[in-house]
Amino acid sequence: MTSSPPAPARTALPDHPRGGAATWYDVLDVGPSAHVDELRTAYERSLALVEGRTLGGYFLLDPLAIDGARADIEAAWAVLSDVERRASYDRAIGLPASSLFPTPAPLAPSTASTTTATTAPSTIPARLPQSPSLKFLAPVLDDSTPTTPPTTPPTTPPTTSTLPTTARPSTLAMATSPPAFEAGFFALDGEVNGQVLKKLREARGLSLDELAELTKIRRPYLQAIEDQDLENLPARVYLRGFLTQIARALRVDRVRLAEGYVAFVARFGS
Amino acid sequence: MICQGTGGYTCVMSEKRAARIIAVGGGKGGVGKTLVSTNLAVAMAVRGQRTLLVDADLGGANAHTILGVPPPLATLSDLVERKANLDDVAVNTPFANLRFVSGALDNISAANPKHSAKMRLLRQLGRADGVDVVVLDLGAGTSFNTLDFFLIAHTSILVVLPEPTSVENAYRFLKAAFFRRLAAVEKAYGIADILEAARSQRNELGVHTPADLLAAIEKKNPDVGRQVRAQMSRFEPCLLLNQALPAAAGGTQGEDDGTVARDMASACRRFLGVPARVLGVLPEDEAVRRAVRARKPLAAIAPDAPIKRALDGVADRLLAELGAAEAAA
Numbered sequence: 001m002t003s004s005p006p007a008p009a010r011t012a013l014p015d016h017p018r019g020g021a022a023t024w025y026d027v028l029d030v031g032p033s034a035h036v037d038e039l040r041t042a043y044e045r046s047l048a049l050v051e052g053r054t055l056g057g058y059f060l061l062d063p064l065a066i067d068g069a070r071a072d073i074e075a076a077w078a079v080l081s082d083v084e085r086r087a088s089y090d091r092a093i094g095l096p097a098s099s100l101f102p103t104p105a106p107l108a109p110s111t112a113s114t115t116t117a118t119t120a121p122s123t124i125p126a127r128l129p130q131s132p133s134l135k136f137l138a139p140v141l142d143d144s145t146p147t148t149p150p151t152t153p154p155t156t157p158p159t160t161s162t163l164p165t166t167a168r169p170s171t172l173a174m175a176t177s178p179p180a181f182e183a184g185f186f187a188l189d190g191e192v193n194g195q196v197l198k199k200l201r202e203a204r205g206l207s208l209d210e211l212a213e214l215t216k217i218r219r220p221y222l223q224a225i226e227d228q229d230l231e232n233l234p235a236r237v238y239l240r241g242f243l244t245q246i247a248r249a250l251r252v253d254r255v256r257l258a259e260g261y262v263a264f265v266a267r268f269g270s
Numbered sequence: 271m272i273c274q275g276t277g278g279y280t281c282v283m284s285e286k287r288a289a290r291i292i293a294v295g296g297g298k299g300g301v302g303k304t305l306v307s308t309n310l311a312v313a314m315a316v317r318g319q320r321t322l323l324v325d326a327d328l329g330g331a332n333a334h335t336i337l338g339v340p341p342p343l344a345t346l347s348d349l350v351e352r353k354a355n356l357d358d359v360a361v362n363t364p365f366a367n368l369r370f371v372s373g374a375l376d377n378i379s380a381a382n383p384k385h386s387a388k389m390r391l392l393r394q395l396g397r398a399d400g401v402d403v404v405v406l407d408l409g410a411g412t413s414f415n416t417l418d419f420f421l422i423a424h425t426s427i428l429v430v431l432p433e434p435t436s437v438e439n440a441y442r443f444l445k446a447a448f449f450r451r452l453a454a455v456e457k458a459y460g461i462a463d464i465l466e467a468a469r470s471q472r473n474e475l476g477v478h479t480p481a482d483l484l485a486a487i488e489k490k491n492p493d494v495g496r497q498v499r500a501q502m503s504r505f506e507p508c509l510l511l512n513q514a515l516p517a518a519a520g521g522t523q524g525e526d527d528g529t530v531a532r533d534m535a536s537a538c539r540r541f542l543g544v545p546a547r548v549l550g551v552l553p554e555d556e557a558v559r560r561a562v563r564a565r566k567p568l569a570a571i572a573p574d575a576p577i578k579r580a581l582d583g584v585a586d587r588l589l590a591e592l593g594a595a596e597a598a599a
Contacts, residue, residue, distance in 0.1 A: 020481035020543025029536045049537050056533025059438035061541060065478030069541045235528060235551070 013079055015092075017072045023093055027076035031216045032095050033249050036081060043077045192260025194228040200250045201226075215245040222246070225261070233265065289322070289401040290592045291392070293423035294510075297439030299410035301429045302512040303327075305558060306581070307407035308336040312567045313585035315368035319402040322360060324395065325373035326419050327409035334372050338566045339363050346373045349394070350387050356398050365567075373407075385418065392422050403592070412446040421451050424595070425588060426507045427549060430534065432514060432527040437534065444507060444544055448480040451505050452498070459494050461487050481543025508549035509535050510584065515554050527551070550584040552577050 021027040025034065028042040049057035050069040061069055079085045190196075201211055208226075212219040221242060224232035234242055243258035250257075294307035304327070311323035324346065325333035334341045342361045348354040349371070360369040395404045406423060408416045420426050426447075430440045449465075456462045464487055468477035475486045484502065488495025514527035528551040538546035557575035561568045568578040 018481075018485065019479065019541045020538075021540045027540055029540060046540075049533055050541055054533060055432060055434060055437060056530045057437075057537055058434045058441075060441050060534075060537050062478055064476075065482070065541075068478065068482070072541075235526075238528070238532075 013075050013085075017076070019069055019072050021072065024076035024079050024089060027072050028080065029216075030080075031214055031245055031249065032090070033214055034080070035248055038244075038248070039077065039080050043073060043081075046073045046076075191264055192257055193264050194226040197246065197250075197257075197261070198226045200252060204250055206249070211246070211249055214249040215242070217242050217245055228265070230265070236262075239265070288396045289398065289404050290425070290596075291396060291404045291406065291423040292425045292427065292588065293326075293406040293408055293420045294427045294429060295408035295416060295420045295443065296429035296436070297410065297412060297441075297443030298431075298436045299330075301431050301436050302552075302558075303410075303429050304333050304336050304407050305562070306427070306429050306510060306512065306552075307405050308333050309568050309578070309581050310585055310588075311368060311403075311405040312337075312365055312569050313582055314403050314405065314589070315365050316569065317585060317589060319367060319589070320400050321368050321403045321405060322371060322395065322398065322401045323363075323368060323405050324371045324407065326406045326415075328373050328415060330409050331373035333407045334370065335565050336562060336567065337363060337370060338564075338570070339370060342370070342372045346371055346391070350391055356394055360398075365569075369401075385414070388415065388418055389422075392419070412443055414450065417447050417450040420447055420507075421454075421505070424592065426505075427510050428507050428546075429510050429512050430531065431512055432530045437530070440509075440534065441542075444538065444542065444546065445480065447507070448502070448505060448542075448544055449483075451502065452480075452483070455498070455501060459487075459498055461494065461498065464490060479542050481541070484543055502543075503545060506545045506547065507538075509546055510549045511551045513554045514551045549587070550580060552580045552584075 016022075017024065017027045019027070025032050028034075028039060028046055030038055030042045034042070045054070047070065048054045050061055050066055050073065052058050052060065052066075079089050201208070206214070208219055208222050211217075212222055215222070220232065221234045223229070224234070225239075225242065225246070233239060240258050240262060243261050244254050247254040247257040292307075292310070294303050294310070296303050304325075308323060311321050314321040323333060323337065325331040326346065327333070328346065331341075331345075339361065342359060344354045344359040346359065349356065349359050356371075360371050362368075363370050395401070398404075406419050408419055410416075428440055428443065430436050452461075452465065456465050464475070464483070467473070467475050468483055468486065475482075477483045477486055480502070484495065484499050487498050509531050511527060511531035514530075517526045531548045531551055535546045535548045538544040553576045555572075555575050555577035557568060557572035557577060561571040564571050568575060568581070572578055
């Protein structure tokens with residue numbers, strides 16, 4: 001992973017972005033359930049944007065402002081690519097983590113506003129696939145599932161709900177090993193259509209509004225995707241990205257969901 | 271009745287239902303502002319909205335040509351100078367529901383009306399009898415005229431091309447509009463000193479973006495900062511990308527040109543502190559050239575052209591939004 005952004009030094013980081021974004025997730029323009037791969041892409045895209053290397057960022061900022069924006073992006077990457085920092089940041093900003101991840105250990109109120117790595121509790125809940133309400137769905141725990149072949153063994157067994165502090169995973173380890181929750185992807189066999197997506201969402205106990213919040217995709221688009229409403233589907237260039245976001249939020253296989261639905265729409269539309 | 275523009279300007283309306291004002295601007299010339307505003311106005315009229323297209327490109331008016339009507343004898347300047355009333359200057363067009371006010375100007379001084387005259391003009395347009403939608407075609411550049419018209423609209427559309435020059439000018443335009451908007455409230459909030467410090471060459475506050483400025487105000491006085499921030503969050507410009515190519519046809523850096531619009535809106539939100547959004551993407555289409563040469567709107571020349579359909583989609587979305595805003599009011 002030589003092309004990875006540098007693993008951030010464990011130094012004090014600002015509590016919040018200085019630019020226009022409200023959260024570190026907003027700085028990178030990703031949803032709160034963003035996977036580390038997605039974070040890395042977003043980090044690189046964001047830097048290219050503020051440095052004017054992509055057309056959409058041409059003369060966005062004057063040279064002095066670029067440094068400030070770059071600092072925000074670097075800090076966002078440093079916080080979100082680190083499991084512990086991210087978990088404590090999520091709690092600090094009051095993310096509704098309980099809808100996707102196990103309820104974190106309660107924090108002392110005094111740490112809620114100024115969260116740094118040093119205020120993190122001694123055990124951090126790992127991001128696990130199953131919230132208690134989803135037990136009726138049989139998770140695919142078979143590592144041989146062809147679409148999610150782990151390149152290295154997971155650093156933690158999928159059933160462990162806490163990480164010992166001594167086994168603090170580095171950024172690099174996060175990047176190279178499949179995240180623990182990936183093992184819990186559900187198999188998506190057969191046609192991937194709007195009803196399937198709707199059932200999956202309902203099985204996760206998410207409303208359309210909650211899914212919109214998690215994916216940062218506007219509700220009318222989500223509705224159109226579930227309704228298979230060709231007229232109002234997002235443009236094809238965005239559709240795949242949206243589906244990937246949805247797959248992440250629903251914790252199903254991204255490739256199968258996105259490709260399956262795109263193929264379905266292609267058949268449906270012709 | 272109180273109406274609130276995107277820019278947060280408040281104007282007191284008469285009891286009559288106020289028309290919704292849509293402004294179409296863009297920092298750069300030749301990006302398709304007149305094309306968009308004219309054809310959008312036609313689309314609104316076709317959808318049963320009693321529409322008034324106003325060529326507010328004071329000094330460079332040519333919407334009459336795109337629309338295919340002779341330049342009216344009475345113009346916007348007569349309205350500004352109170353030589354005529356709206357019904358004198360609004361001419362009928364070949365399209366049902368669509369009337370047109372020309373900005374064609376002979377009089378240099380009228381091309382630079384006073385702020386109060388502009389505000390009066392817009393109030394007049396907003397409460398005109400039998401007008402549901404006003405579409406303002408703005409000129410290029412970042413003159414106060416253009417910025418003020420852009421800011422007072424309920425929906426402010428910025429037309430952008432996937433070209434560095436246009437992107438650069440669009441950002442310049444957005445920043446200028448933001449500061450113009452802020453200048454309008456500086457007295458009310460007592461933030462003139464901060465704005466002055468930010469404008470000075472030395473810039474000791476380190477203000478480089480609208481977001482920096484809001485942060486500086488908030489740092490000095492959190493209460494005022496919150497209020498100003500709330501005011502400015504209403505400045506929600508809409509980006510409309512024109513002449514977009516798909517990736518396969520040489521779009522930007524191997525991606526669909528639509529990415530440019532999405533990147534820009536995202537960058538505005540994240541790094542400028544301006545909540546911009548993407549209104550639509552209009553494809554590059556040779557039908558535009560045919561329509562302009564024929565001096566007719568797209569609807570008359572190429573009703574099935576891709577760009578015409580994309581503009582129809584924009585009109586539908588705008589009407590849905592305006593309807594929702596009205597229902598909420």
